Amino acid sequence: MSQPTDSSAHAASPTDADAFDASFDGHAPPLRLAVIGAGPAGLALALLAARYLPQAQISLFDARPLERDVSGDPRTIALSLGSVQLLQRLRVWPASQAQAIREVHVSQAPPTLSSPFFGPAGEPEVRISAAEQSVPQLGAVLPYGHLVAPLQAAWQQASALEPHRLISRFGQPVDAIKQDRPDEVEIDAGIAERFDLAVVAEGGVFSDQARKSLTHDYRQNAWVGTVTLSPDSPVGVAYERFTRRGPLALLPLPDRDGQRRAALVWCQGQDEDEVAGLTDAQRLTVIQHQLPERVGRLQAISPLKCFPLGLNAERTLVEGRRIRIGNAAQTLHPVAGQGLNLGLRDAFALVEALRRDPQVDTALRRVEWQRAPDRWATILTTDFLARTFAWRWPGLPAARGLGLAALQALPPLKRALAGQMMFGRR
Numbered sequence: 001m002s003q004p005t006d007s008s009a010h011a012a013s014p015t016d017a018d019a020f021d022a023s024f025d026g027h028a029p030p031l032r033l034a035v036i037g038a039g040p041a042g043l044a045l046a047l048l049a050a051r052y053l054p055q056a057q058i059s060l061f062d063a064r065p066l067e068r069d070v071s072g073d074p075r076t077i078a079l080s081l082g083s084v085q086l087l088q089r090l091r092v093w094p095a096s097q098a099q100a101i102r103e104v105h106v107s108q109a110p111p112t113l114s115s116p117f118f119g120p121a122g123e124p125e126v127r128i129s130a131a132e133q134s135v136p137q138l139g140a141v142l143p144y145g146h147l148v149a150p151l152q153a154a155w156q157q158a159s160a161l162e163p164h165r166l167i168s169r170f171g172q173p174v175d176a177i178k179q180d181r182p183d184e185v186e187i188d189a190g191i192a193e194r195f196d197l198a199v200v201a202e203g204g205v206f207s208d209q210a211r212k213s214l215t216h217d218y219r220q221n222a223w224v225g226t227v228t229l230s231p232d233s234p235v236g237v238a239y240e241r242f243t244r245r246g247p248l249a250l251l252p253l254p255d256r257d258g259q260r261r262a263a264l265v266w267c268q269g270q271d272e273d274e275v276a277g278l279t280d281a282q283r284l285t286v287i288q289h290q291l292p293e294r295v296g297r298l299q300a301i302s303p304l305k306c307f308p309l310g311l312n313a314e315r316t317l318v319e320g321r322r323i324r325i326g327n328a329a330q331t332l333h334p335v336a337g338q339g340l341n342l343g344l345r346d347a348f349a350l351v352e353a354l355r356r357d358p359q360v361d362t363a364l365r366r367v368e369w370q371r372a373p374d375r376w377a378t379i380l381t382t383d384f385l386a387r388t389f390a391w392r393w394p395g396l397p398a399a400r401g402l403g404l405a406a407l408q409a410l411p412p413l414k415r416a417l418a419g420q421m422m423f424g425r426r
Helices: 014-022 040-052 081-089 144-161 280-290 339-356 360-388 396-409 411-423
Strands: 031-036 056-062 076-080 099-101 103-108 125-129 139-143 166-170 176-181 184-188 192-195 197-200 214-229 237-242 247-256 259-269 298-301 305-313 322-324
Touching: 031 040, 031 184, 031 192, 040 056, 040 144, 040 339, 076 081, 076 144, 076 247, 076 259, 076 339, 076 411, 081 139, 081 339, 081 411, 099 247, 103 396, 125 396, 125 411, 139 144, 139 247, 144 166, 184 197, 214 360, 280 298, 305 360, 339 360, 396 411
Parallel strands: 031 056, 031 197, 056 166, 103 237, 197 322
Antiparallel strands: 076 139, 099 139, 103 125, 176 184, 184 192, 214 259, 214 298, 214 305, 237 247, 247 259
């Protein structure tokens, strides 16, 4: 049995369970909750449950050793306003490390219909600003490590205050999850232990995942990295550009050493993907050519990493006494940028349902029903958009352009889209 590699990581033991059970008088039996995966979704769920489910004993499992420093992980996370507000409520939002999104600009690159009614450049576009939506920001962007580090520190602090109730199991991978009784689930992490509920929050990327009930390989690659923008580039603007080969996105990052930066997500069809053979200068030239002029001049580009893209989703969140959240439930194309936001909304809904109804099965049915509209609207919309970039139908770019123009011209539709971007479907 592997053990946590840090003395502050508190491993579960029969003594812990006995001590916690002894604090109840039999009128309200404790909920034994296992959270598997200490990424952003799993940590947020564990913290929410620690705060709002005082009757719960929570064990947080992760194969990663506790002493492994996650703060330097440079992967970029885009969060909606609703996710930012949730993290602020948990007092773990690293505001100084994040760049607020003040405006989202979605447009389509030529060839497409052009018209003086479309926008300043005659191209179809949608512009959504925080000011017109009467909110301080539409969302925020920050490195993965700068999000996980304060979440993990908050969990460890809470665990130190209540070691019998909040149990850290870092450095202990979960080998199996079984259910042979209707009211319990068995977790095998070196030894078998029984819990009332297991939450699977381990995500991963599409290429490394076991296939779920619904799966589709888009045969697209996402090239990700960062670009340096010109000093006069607009601050806090997220760009998404629909190109013939796939979407191209720039997400604003905090300035570093006085330089304005943006995270790059550059999607290419695998049959046409020539990015690997390009030099940095050539990559900058190609990207610059595809972006709208208002972005300004790109100054530099980092090394890029490539990730194959696909849909990999379960039909349901709940299976017996096991529930999946975030990428463990659905891995999506990045065109909508909603993967982690879905996971955080899943976490909040689960804790709220358990807070309202201590009957686990009833609470799980509530979560399945409550989360379905938001979850399936996001899955289907993202899947549709991703598939359209592989289609070569005559008139498709024109139809997509007209759709963007209609959104920009009809404020009620744009408000509805902005609301879904910020808070999901409610």
